[in-house]
Every structure is written in structure tokens, then in C-alpha cells.
Amino acid sequence: MSKAAPAQVGCDVLVIGGGISGCATSYYLARAGHCVVLAEEHDLNTAASGRNAGSLHGQLQFEPYRARDLRWSLDFLPALRFLNDSLTIWHQVGEELGTDLEVSTKGGLLVADTDEDAAQVEEKASLEAAHGFPAELVTGSALRSLAPYLSHAMVAAEYCASEGKTNPLLAAPAFARAARRHGARILIRTRVLTVGQCDGGFEVTTSGPVIRCQKVVLAAGGRTPVLAAQLGITVPITDEPVQVHATEPMAPVIPHLVYYAGGRLTLKQARSGTLLIGGGWPASVGAATGYPTVSTASMRDNLRVAAHVAPWMSSVRVIRAWAGIGNATPDLRPLIGEIPAAPGAFVGMFPHMGLTAGPLMGQVLAALVEGRDPGRDLHSFALDRFSLAALG
Numbered sequence: 001m002s003k004a005a006p007a008q009v010g011c012d013v014l015v016i017g018g019g020i021s022g023c024a025t026s027y028y029l030a031r032a033g034h035c036v037v038l039a040e041e042h043d044l045n046t047a048a049s050g051r052n053a054g055s056l057h058g059q060l061q062f063e064p065y066r067a068r069d070l071r072w073s074l075d076f077l078p079a080l081r082f083l084n085d086s087l088t089i090w091h092q093v094g095e096e097l098g099t100d101l102e103v104s105t106k107g108g109l110l111v112a113d114t115d116e117d118a119a120q121v122e123e124k125a126s127l128e129a130a131h132g133f134p135a136e137l138v139t140g141s142a143l144r145s146l147a148p149y150l151s152h153a154m155v156a157a158e159y160c161a162s163e164g165k166t167n168p169l170l171a172a173p174a175f176a177r178a179a180r181r182h183g184a185r186i187l188i189r190t191r192v193l194t195v196g197q198c199d200g201g202f203e204v205t206t207s208g209p210v211i212r213c214q215k216v217v218l219a220a221g222g223r224t225p226v227l228a229a230q231l232g233i234t235v236p237i238t239d240e241p242v243q244v245h246a247t248e249p250m251a252p253v254i255p256h257l258v259y260y261a262g263g264r265l266t267l268k269q270a271r272s273g274t275l276l277i278g279g280g281w282p283a284s285v286g287a288a289t290g291y292p293t294v295s296t297a298s299m300r301d302n303l304r305v306a307a308h309v310a311p312w313m314s315s316v317r318v319i320r321a322w323a324g325i326g327n328a329t330p331d332l333r334p335l336i337g338e339i340p341a342a343p344g345a346f347v348g349m350f351p352h353m354g355l356t357a358g359p360l361m362g363q364v365l366a367a368l369v370e371g372r373d374p375g376r377d378l379h380s381f382a383l384d385r386f387s388l389a390a391l392g
């Protein structure tokens with residue numbers, strides 16, 4: 001007996017990936033009246049979007065700022081504008097989606113405890129302020145009254161008023177539910193295998209149905225390169241397994257998002273009272289499975305940095321830790337745009353800070369799909385910038 005042919009599904013737009021980028025894009029497209037299908041290999045929000053630390057970033061990250069040159073910072077400014085504009089959406093999008101996303105934007109503090117680091121933090125804040133970003137230097141007693149939970153060894157901080165935190169378990173599913181209310185079809189446990197161009201659009205094979213669509217959005221995080229290559233472009237996205245640690249809940253102490261100039265740290269307190277401690281410490285990867293797992297060495301080092309910045313934390317118990325795969329590009333700028341060799345196919349990926357960028361990523365990708373002006377210059381995020389640079 002011959003095997004039954006796979007079911008066929010037709011739609012205007014197929015969105016591949018059920019993280020925050022794909023769910024937000026599906027929502028904005030479905031809300032605009034398009035027939036949208038979202039295909040997700042596993043379940044929604046199970047990759048980076050549901051495993052991150054919930055930081056809402058609005059400043060240049062100190063590690064690349066210090067390691068790279070001024071040209072890198074200046075070239076990153078459009079990406080920093082993207083993050084700050086996305087932060088504006090975070091303020092109201094929960095109400096629009098009908099879900100409390102536990103967003104709080106009481107500002108971020110990049111703290112320093114040496115004169116050398118303080119000077120660099122001041123220099124960075126001046127650069128950001130000169131380009132219209134909210135950044136100011138806070139020192140001495142002003143810092144102690146703004147953040148009494150910090151060690152008195154901290155002598156200066158950059159305060160970035162736009163920054164904050166959210167609960168990362170909430171946003172992508174809320175976007176997906178709202179997309180469904182507007183008619184989007186969400187296919188979970190549906191792995192996209194091949195994406196090919198055909199008359200009038202694309203034919204996509206999956207572990208489930210064959211999907212024919214006029215346009216396709218690749219929002220598959222670290223797996224985007226595999227799909228993009230089938231459409232004729234190499235996008236250099238690398239995987240970075242990293243981990244987060246969570247403490248027992250406690251009464252509210254830390255309203256801010258805290259970073260430390262002297263070592264990797266992000267520290268914040270979730271609405272539940274749990275302290276979330278991260279900052280990009282490397283996780284291990286299981287040799288047999290390829291899955292990220294928590295590294296005890298990274299846990300020790302991350303907690304040591306946290307206890308240096310806020311010494312009372314050494315008596316707070318860590319009750320949970322997890323690992324996920326973050327993604328990067330060589331210049332740390334996002335990849336956003338239409339694939340030159342495959343009109344109608346779009347890529348959206350924001351390195352390291354894609355949770356923060358997610359709502360605006362959804363709006364921009366939806367605008368590109370509709371052929372509308374995305375309201376910003378995407379030139380520095382072009383998909384072919386690396387291959388063009390290689391040509392010289």
C-alpha cells in the first residue's frame with residue numbers, strides 16, 4: 001500500500017520559530033489580517049526566549065564596549081536605538097495582549113569599584129548621552145541612596161533609566177495567544193525541513209504538513225543559518241551556551257537591573273522575589289546530546305561576582321539554575337531583512353539581547369513582509385554585510 005501524501009497547508013505568511021521573534025511577528029501580521037501559520041519544532045518559548053534572564057537592556061554592554069574600539073560602539077548605535085524603541089513597546093504591549101508581562105523599568109545600573117573602571121563607565125555614559133540615550137553617572141552618596149543594597153566598595157555607576165526586567169516565560173506565549181485570536185494557526189512539534197522557492201512563493205516541507213506560502217519569515221534563532229542557506233545566503237550566527245541562577249524568594253530589595261564593570265554579571269529581582277543572577281557565564285554542552293547543561297564552575301564564579309557587588313547575597317540560597325543557547329553575530333549587530341536571492345523571505349535575529357528586541361522585531365518583520373517602511377534604516381543590519389565585506 002502506498003504511503004499517504006503529507007497534508008497540504010496554504011497561507012499568506014509562514015513564520016518559522018516559536019520564540020519571541022516568531023510569536024511577535026505572527027501577532028502583528030495576524031492582527032493586520034494576514035493568513036499566518038507559525039511552525040515550531042518543539043513547543044513555544046522552549047529555546048532562548050523562555051530560558052533567558054529577563055533583562056530589558058537599553059545600554060551598550062560593557063564587555064564588548066571595552067574589548068572593541070570606538071568604531072564598534074558607533075556602529076552599534078542603530079542597534080541600541082532598536083533596543084530602546086523596543087523598550088517603549090514593552091511598556092504597553094502587555095495591556096494590548098491581555099497579559100501582565102511583569103514588566104518593571106526602574107532603570108539599570110552598571111556599577112564600578114575601581115577608578116579605572118569608573119572612568120570607562122563615565123566615558124561610555126557620555127557617549128550614549130551624546131547620542132540621545134538615557135545615561136548618567138551616579139557616584140558616592142547619591143549612588144548609596146539610589147542603591148543601598150550595593151557594596152560600599154562600588155564608587156560609581158552608569159544609570160540608564162530605560163532599562164528594566166520582565167518575566168521571560170510570559171511574553172512569547174502571550175503574543176502567540178493573541179496571534180491565534182486574530183486567526184493565526186500555530187503548529188507546534190512541527191520541524192521545518194526544507195524551504196524552497198516556487199511559483200508564487202515558497203514550498204516548505206516539515207515533519208508535518210507541506211506548507212505553501214507567499215512569504216516566509218525565518219525566526220529560528222541559532223538554526224536560522226540552515227534554513228537561510230537553502231535560500232542562497234550564508235548568515236554567520238554562532239551558538240553561545242550560557243546559564244542563569246535563581247535564588248529563594250525574598251522581600252523586595254533590588255528594583256534595578258544591575259551589571260558590574262569588573263566582571264560578568266546581571267542581577268535583578270523578579271516579581272516573585274527570586275533574585276536572578278546571570279551575565280553570560282558559559283554553560284557546558286552534553287557531548288552525547290548537544291544540549292546545554294549548567295556548569296558548576298560558572299555557577300561558582302557568577303555567584304562570587306554577585307556576592308562581591310552585594311555581599312549580603314552570600315547568605316541567600318540558590319535553588320535553581322538552567323542553561324540555554326544564546327546567539328551572536330561577528331559584529332554583535334542584528335540580522336534583519338529580506339534575503340536578496342529569495343524575495344519574499346525574511347530573516348530576524350538579534351544577538352545576546354533578543355528578548356528586549358523581540359516586540360520591535362515583530363513589528364519590523366511584519367512591516368517588511370507587508371512591503372511597508374519599517375520606520376528605521378536597516379542598512380547596518382543587512383543580511384549580506386558579511387559576504388560583501390569578504391569580497392572587499
Ligand SMILES: Cc1cc2nc3c(=O)[nH]c(=O)nc-3n(C[C@H](O)[C@H](O)[C@H](O)COP(=O)(O)OP(=O)(O)OC[C@H]3O[C@@H](n4cnc5c(N)ncnc54)[C@H](O)[C@@H]3O)c2cc1C
Pocket residue numbers: 016017018019020021022039040041042043044045046047048049050051052053054055056057190191192193219220221222223224242243244278323324325326327348349350351352353354355356357
Ligand atoms: C541563558 C540566556 C540568558 C539570556 N538573557 C537575556 C536577557 O536577560 N535579556 C535579553 O534581552 N536577552 C537575553 N538572552 C537572549 C534572548 O533570549 C534571545 O536573543 C531571544 O530569546 C531570541 O529569540 P528568538 O525568537 O529570535 O529565538 P529563540 O528563542 O531561539 O526561538 C527560535 C525558535 O525556533 C525554533 N526552530 C529552530 N529551527 C526550527 C525549524 N527547523 N523548524 C521549526 N522551528 C524551529 C526553535 O525550536 C525555537 O523555539 C538570553 C539568552 C540565553 C540563552
